[in-house]
Amino acid sequence: MRALIIEDDHEVADFVSQALKEAGFITDTVHDGREGLYMAANEDYDIIILDRMLPGKDGLSVLKTLRSTDVMTPVLVLSALGEVRHRIDGLRSGGDDYMVKPFSIAELVARVHVLLKRTLPTGGETELVVGELKIDLLSRKATRAGKEIDLKPKEYKLLEFMMRHAGQVVTRTILLEQVWDYNFAPQTNVIDVHMSRLRNKIDKDFPTELIHTIRGAGYCIRED
Amino acid sequence: MKIKLPQLTIPRLSLALKFALSFGSIFIITTFAFEGFVSETSEHFMEKEIDTRLQTKSEDLSDVYELGGIQLVQELIKRRTEQENSNTKIYLLTDANYNKLSGNISSWPEEVPKTPGWTEVEDESDTPVEFKFLSVSLGEQYHLLLGLDTFKEEELEDQVFLVFLGALLLSLSGGIIAGIILHKSLKKRLTLINTTCSEIMLGRFSKRIPVSKTSDEIDVMAHTLNSMLDRIETLMDGIRHVTDNIAHDLRTPLTRLHGRLERLLPLAENGSNRKHVEAAISEVDQLLITFAALLSITRLETGELETNFKAISLSDLIEDAIDIYEPIAEDKGQKIVLQDKLKDLTVLGDRDLITQCFSNVLDNALKYGPADSTITIDLSPSETGAKVVIHDEGSGIPEAEQSKVLERFYRVESSRNLPGNGLGLSLVAAVIRIHNGQLKLENNNGFQVEITLPTK
Numbered sequence: 069m070r071a072l073i074i075e076d077d078h079e080v081a082d083f084v085s086q087a088l089k090e091a092g093f094i095t096d097t098v099h100d101g102r103e104g105l106y107m108a109a110n111e112d113y114d115i116i117i118l119d120r121m122l123p124g125k126d127g128l129s130v131l132k133t134l135r136s137t138d139v140m141t142p143v144l145v146l147s148a149l150g151e152v153r154h155r156i157d158g159l160r161s162g163g164d165d166y167m168v169k170p171f172s173i174a175e176l177v178a179r180v181h182v183l184l185k186r187t188l189p190t191g192g193e194t195e196l197v198v199g200e201l202k203i204d205l206l207s208r209k210a211t212r213a214g215k216e217i218d219l220k221p222k223e224y225k226l227l228e229f230m231m232r233h234a235g236q237v238v239t240r241t242i243l244l245e246q247v248w249d250y251n252f253a254p255q256t257n258v259i260d261v262h263m264s265r266l267r268n269k270i271d272k273d274f275p276t277e278l279i280h281t282i283r284g285a286g287y288c289i290r291e292d
Numbered sequence: 293m294k295i296k297l298p299q300l301t302i303p304r305l306s307l308a309l310k311f312a313l314s315f316g317s318i319f320i321i322t323t324f325a326f327e328g329f330v331s332e333t334s335e336h337f338m339e340k341e342i343d344t345r346l347q348t349k350s351e352d353l354s355d356v357y358e359l360g361g362i363q364l365v366q367e368l369i370k371r372r373t374e375q376e377n378s379n380t381k382i383y384l385l386t387d388a389n390y391n392k393l394s395g396n397i398s399s400w401p402e403e404v405p406k407t408p409g410w411t412e413v414e415d416e417s418d419t420p421v422e423f424k425f426l427s428v429s430l431g432e433q434y435h436l437l438l439g440l441d442t443f444k445e446e447e448l449e450d451q452v453f454l455v456f457l458g459a460l461l462l463s464l465s466g467g468i469i470a471g472i473i474l475h476k477s478l479k480k481r482l483t484l485i486n487t488t489c490s491e492i493m494l495g496r497f498s499k500r501i502p503v504s505k506t507s508d509e510i511d512v513m514a515h516t517l518n519s520m521l522d523r524i525e526t527l528m529d530g531i532r533h534v535t536d537n538i539a540h541d542l543r544t545p546l547t548r549l550h551g552r553l554e555r556l557l558p559l560a561e562n563g564s565n566r567k568h569v570e571a572a573i574s575e576v577d578q579l580l581i582t583f584a585a586l587l588s589i590t591r592l593e594t595g596e597l598e599t600n601f602k603a604i605s606l607s608d609l610i611e612d613a614i615d616i617y618e619p620i621a622e623d624k625g626q627k628i629v630l631q632d633k634l635k636d637l638t639v640l641g642d643r644d645l646i647t648q649c650f651s652n653v654l655d656n657a658l659k660y661g662p663a664d665s666t667i668t669i670d671l672s673p674s675e676t677g678a679k680v681v682i683h684d685e686g687s688g689i690p691e692a693e694q695s696k697v698l699e700r701f702y703r704v705e706s707s708r709n710l711p712g713n714g715l716g717l718s719l720v721a722a723v724i725r726i727h728n729g730q731l732k733l734e735n736n737n738g739f740q741v742e743i744t745l746p747t748k
Contacts, residue, residue, distance in 0.1 A: 077544050077547075077548075079548045079551070080544065080547050080548060080551065083548070083551035083552075083554075083555070086555075087554075148543040148544065168543075168584070169543040169544060169546070169547045170543055170544075170546035170547035170548075170549070170550045170576070170580055171547065171550070172550055172554060172573075172577070173550070173551050173554045173555075174554060222615055222616075248612065248615075248616050249612070250616070250647060250651070251644045252644065252647075252648045252651075253581055254616070254651045254652075254655060255651075255652065255655045255659075255711075255712065255716060256617075256620060256655050256658070256659070258616050258617065258619075258620060261619045261620050261623060262616075262619055265619050283557075283570070284554065284557055284570060284573060
C-alpha cells in the first residue's frame with residue numbers, strides 16, 4: 069500500500085508518515101501543494117493525506133485539480149479549520165474524509181483503513197462472519213455459535229459497521245459519524261456505553277471475546 | 293429567562309401618526325383662538341361704531357335744538373323717519389313727562405329707563421331684535437330717544453364664524469391628507485431603518501440603511517448609523533480574524549504535542565509511566581474539545597445568519613438523540629419519556645448544529661437529573677415554528693444564575709464537581725441565535741429548557 073502525505077509542517081508530516089509506515093504503508097512526503105499535485109498525478113497511490121493550507125497551491129485547489137483530471141485516489145483532508153462549513157467545503161471539493169487539527173495519529177490511521185475499505189468494491193456478500201459470530205445482511209439477524217442474538221436497530225448497525233471493518237481499529241469518532249451521523253463529540257462518552265451493551269450481548273456468555281478495546285484508540289472486532 | 297431577537301412590531305400609534313395628530317390638534321386650537329380673537333375685535337369695533345353713530349346723531353339733534361328750537365328738531369325727525377328704514381332706526385321725541393311729540397315708535401319702551409344714558413334691549417321673540425338706545429335731554433322740557441338695531445351686526449358675526457368654520461374644515465381636510473402622506477412616507481423610511489437594523493442584529497453585518505437624495509434629518513441619521521455599522525463591522529472582522537489566527541497558530545503545535553504523546557505511549561511500560569502518558573493524552577483531548585467549542589461559539593456569535601439552511605425533521609433528530617442517550621439514562625436508572633407520540637415537525641436549520649444543541653441539553657438533563665428520575669421531552673408546533681421542551685427532575689438553576697449559565701465557562705456553584713467545561717449552554721444559545729430561534733430556561737418542578745425554532 070502506498071500513501072502520499074502532503075503537509076507543510078515537517079513534524080506533523082513525520083508523525084503521520086511514521087504511523088502509516090508502522091501500519092504497513094510505503095509513504096512519500098512532500099511539503100508544498102504544487103509538488104504534491106505533481107506526485108499525486110504521476111504516481112500510483114492508495115491514499116493521499118492532504119493538508120488544507122499549503123504553500124504553493126492550497127489544499128482544496130490541489131484536490132479539485134486532481135478530481136478534474138480523473139485521479140480518484142481516496143483523499144483525507146487535514147485542516148486547522150474546524151467548522152461544519154469548512155468540513156462541507158472539503159468534502160464537496162472531492163475529499164473522502166476530513167479531519168480537524170489537532171488530530172490523534174491513531175484516529176488518522178483508523179480513518180485511513182476505513183477509507184481504503186470503503187473504496188474497495190463490495191462483493192455483494194449477504195453475510196459477515198467473525199469467528200463464530202455471523203450477521204445476515206438481508207434478514208438483519210445476528211447469531212453467535214448458532215444462537216440468535218437480539219439486537220436493537222442501532223446495535224445492529226454498530227455491529228455491522230464493526231464487522232465490515234473486522235480486524236481494523238475503529239475509533240469512537242468514526243463510530244459516532246458512521247453509525248449515528250454525529251459529526252461532533254458529545255459531552256458524555258456515549259460510545260463506550262453503547263459498546264458495553266453490545267459486548268454484553270455478543271461476548272458475555274461466551275468464553276472468547278470478539279470485541280477488543282484498543283487503548284488510546286478505540287475498538288476492534290476480531291477473532292484472536 | 294428568555295433570549296429573544298427583536299421582532300418588527302408596528303406600534304399602534306406610530307410616531308408619524310402622533311406627529312400628524314398633534315399637528316392637527318394644534319392647528320384646530322389656533323384656528324379657534326384666531327376666530328375668537330377676530331370676532332371679539334370685530335364685535336367690539338361694531339359696538340363702538342354703533343355708539344359713535346348714536347352719539348353723533350344725538351349731538352346733531354341737540355345742535356339743531358339749540359339753533360332752531362323744538363320745531364326744527366321735530367321737522368328733522370319726521371323727515372328722517374320717512375326717509376330711513378324705520379325697522380332698524382328708532383327716533384322718539386317726548387316732552388318732560390315722556391309723552392310722544394314725534395318719532396317712529398308710539399311710546400317710550402318699558403325696558404328703557406327714563407333717565408339719560410345707554411340701554412341695550414334684547415327681544416328673543418320669533419323675530420329676534422336687539423337694540424341699543426341712547427336717551428338724552430334736550431333742554432329742560434324735552435327727552436330724545438335714539439335707537440339702532442344691532443341684530444344685523446350679530447348676523448355678521450355669525451357669518452364671520454361660518455366663514456371661519458368653512459375655512460377650518462377645508463384646511464383641516466387638507467391637513468389630514470398632508471398628515472397621511474407625511475405619515476406614510478415617514479413610516480416607510482422608519483420601517484426601512486428598523487428592518488435593516490433587525491437584519492444586522494441577525495448577523496448580516498454588511499447590510500446598510502439606504503440613504504435618499506434629500507439629505508434631511510433622517511438621511512443624516514441613516515448616514516451616522518451607517519458609519520457606526522462600518523465601525524462595528526470592522527471590529528467584528530477583527531474578532532473573526534483573531535479567532536482564525538488563534539485556530540491556525542495553536543492547532544499545529546497542539547497536533548505535534550498530541551503526536552509526541554502518542555509516540556510515547558508504546559514506549560512507556562505498563563504502570564505509572566503509561567498512566568501519565570494516557571492522562572496527558574486525555575488532557576490534550578479535553579483541551580481540544582473545549583478549544584473547538586469555544587471557537588465554534590465565537591464563530592456562531594459573530595457569524596452571519598446562515599441563509600441556505602435545509603429542511604430537517606426535528607422528530608427524527610430527537611429520536612436519534614434519545615436513541616444515543618438511552619443506555620446512559622438506563623445506567624443511572626433514568627427514563628427518557630416522550631410526552632406524546634412525535635408529530636413530524638420540520639424546521640430550517642443546520643442538522644449538525646441542532647443535533648449538537650439537543651445533545652448538549654439532553655446531556656445536561658441526564659447529568660443533573662437525579663438517579664431514577666424521568667426526563668421528559670415534548671415537541672409541539674408553536675406560533676413561530678416548532679417548540680421542544682426538555683424537562684428534568686433536578687434541582688434546577690437559581691433564577692439569578694439563569695442568564696449567566698449562557699456565558700462562556702460559567703458553571704453553577706453546586707455543579708462544579710461534575711465533569712463539564714461550562715460551554716454546553718453557551719453553544720446551545722449561539723446555535724439558537726444563528727437559527728433565529730428562542731431559548732427559555734425555567735425552574736419548573738425541576739429544570740426545563742424550551743427551544744423554539746422557526747419553521748420558515
